[in-house]
Amino acid sequence: xxxxxxxxxxxxxxxxxxxxxxxxxxxxxxxxxxxxxxxxxxxxxxxxxxxxxxxxxxxxxxxxxxxxxxxxxxxxxxxxxxxxxxxxxxxxxxxxxxxxxxxxxxxxxxxxxxxxxxxxxxxxxxxxxxxxxxxxxxxxxxxxxxxxxxxxxxxxxxxxxxxxxxxxxxxxxxxxxxxxxxxxxxxxxxxxxxxxxxxxxxxxxxxxxxxxxxxxxxxxxxxxxxxxxxxxxxxxxxxxxxxxxxxxxxxxxxxxxxxxxxxxxxxxxxxxxxxxxxxxxxxxxxxxxxxxxxxxxxxxxxxxxxxxxxxxxxxxxxxxxxxxxxxxxxxxxxxxxxxxxxxxxxxxxxxxxx
Numbered sequence: 121x122x123x124x125x126x127x128x129x130x131x132x133x134x135x136x137x138x139x140x141x142x143x144x145x146x147x148x149x150x151x152x153x154x155x156x157x158x159x160x161x162x163x164x165x166x167x168x169x170x171x172x173x174x175x176x177x178x179x180x181x182x183x184x185x186x187x188x189x190x191x192x193x194x195x196x197x198x199x200x201x202x203x204x205x206x207x208x209x210x211x212x213x214x215x216x217x218x219x220x221x222x223x224x225x226x227x228x229x230x231x232x233x234x235x236x237x238x239x240x241x242x243x244x245x246x247x248x249x250x251x252x253x254x255x256x257x258x259x260x261x262x263x264x265x266x267x268x269x270x271x272x273x274x275x276x277x278x279x280x281x282x283x284x285x286x287x288x289x290x291x292x293x294x295x296x297x298x299x300x301x302x303x304x305x306x307x308x309x310x311x312x313x314x315x316x317x318x319x320x321x322x323x324x325x326x327x328x329x330x331x332x333x334x335x336x337x338x339x340x341x342x343x344x345x346x347x348x349x350x351x352x353x354x355x356x357x358x359x360x361x362x363x364x365x366x367x368x369x370x371x372x373x374x375x376x377x378x379x380x381x382x383x384x385x386x387x388x389x390x391x392x393x394x395x396x397x398x399x400x401x402x403x404x405x406x407x408x409x410x411x412x413x414x415x416x417x418x419x420x421x422x423x424x425x426x427x428x429x430x431x432x433x434x435x436x437x438x439x440x441x442x443x444x445x446x447x448x449x450x451x452x453x454x455x456x457x458x459x460x461x462x463x464x465x466x467x468x469x470x471x472x473x474x
Contacts, residue, residue, distance in 0.1 A: 165365060169441070171433035174393055176216055178434040179311075179364025182449060189452075190442055191372045197229035203299055204230045205352075206267070207292070207306040207326045209237050209280070209318035211258045212385070212392030214265070217358045218305045219381040220374025220435070221448050222265050225303070227377070232267040233299055234258065237288060237322040242277040243391030250277070253390030260387035265380065271295065280321040288321065292329035293339060297347040303354040304330060308451050313363035323357070330355065353455040358448065370452035374435070375445035381435075382428045398426025 157163060165181040206222045208214040214222060214234065226232045236258050244250020255272065262270035273291060275283050295301070307314075307323040314320055332338050334351025343349075359366035374381065385394035399419035405412055414429055415422035432446065439447035 168434070169437040171430075171437060173430040173433050176212075176360070176393055177431065178438055178449070179359040179366060181365040182368045183365070185367060185369035188369050188371065190444075191370055191452075193224065193373060193376055194228050199225060200229035202230050202302045203233070204303040204305065205233045205235055205295065205299065205301045206265070207235045207237070207304055207322065209307070209316070209322040210243070210277070210391065211236055211240050211254045211261060212388045212394070213307065213319070214305065215261050215381065215384040215388055215394070216392065216431075217307070217360065218356060218448055218450070219261075219265060219384045220377045220446065221356060221372045221450070222267075222305055223377040223380040223384075224372065224374060226266040230303070232262075232265065233295075233301075234262040234265070234267045234270040235292070235295065236270065236272045237275055237325075238277045238280060238318055239272070239274040240277050240391060250390060254388075257388045257390050257395075261384050264384040264387050278316070278318060281317040283321070285321055285325050289325040289329045289332070290339065292326055293333045294342060294347075296329060296333040296352055297342055297350045300350055301333075301352050303356070304352055305356040305358070308357035308359050308366045310366070310451075311357075311359045312365040314360060315363055316360070319360060327355075355451075355453040357451040357453070359451075367451050368449045370450040371438075371442050371444075372448045372450065373439070373442075373444045373446075374448055375439065378428070378432060378435070378446045382424055382432060385427045385431060386423045394423075394427045394431055396423055398422035398424070401426060 155163070165183045167181055168178045170178060170180075204222070204225055206214045206218065222232060239251050240254030240258075241247040241250045244253050251274075258272060259270050273288065275288065280288070304326060306326045307319050309320070309323040309327045311319075311323075330352035334349045336343075336349050356370065356372075357366070359368075385392070387395075389395040396419070398415055399422045402412070402415045402419065402422040405415075414425050416425060435446045435448060438449060439445055
């Protein structure tokens, strides 16, 4: 995937003009009800079909790149030997936004690690309860997704812009080198209209750490301790709603991993829209002498069904546009070409005798 080619052509013709897809202006009008665009103009961003069941899933708009790719399931273990780090400010970020892709990549051979930046104190019956419950939840999320280990940095929830970003970045650089991380999944550091300050700080620190971890001059004490430079050259950046709007060049088919994603959200009991919401609804209806068949006859079934039917519906609608059962959207950045090797190759092929 070429990093700098994302504005090189018409997003409309690429994203909505493929086989079985409507042309861009028609798709735009169909989603908004009408379009007041002047004749001959093509929309640059497309409103997302949303279920209105959750405020925390797909963003309001996507800007599709001309080189958009649908990443499908890959047989075997094509990523064996590679390492990913799923980075989240809070314990519910990865499960909600990219849990399906994390599960998919791990199933395809990656060793996965979950890194949480905050202490999640702002989500719980009390601050202390929130810290403890979300620490438990973070471990459970990592296990549900198949991660080898979970890390937490414990910075103050909703106060990370009061922390030294350089320190967060340094800790990530250490982990990237220690774990030999090849790929990260995180929020897009350039997501427009992000209202949560923790998300901005966490993803900005992660992006810089990906580059700096590969240098030989930053934090030389790491090398004295036996670590080596390790650039992180592959990134899956996801956006956040309800105000979100990000550039999208990768749609990941998570159809086979939707149940794993659901379970990772059920594991978030201390915060977020998932957790035990299904069992609470089931109990509330029972107190009024009513029953929702969808929620089954026990709390475990209720929690799972609630998350899958309501909170995952936006990912179903996103996938439907691309002929998939469920999908997640990303700004994907792949490894850059080895320009030095290319220059040397050119010199060898084009040099002449003195």
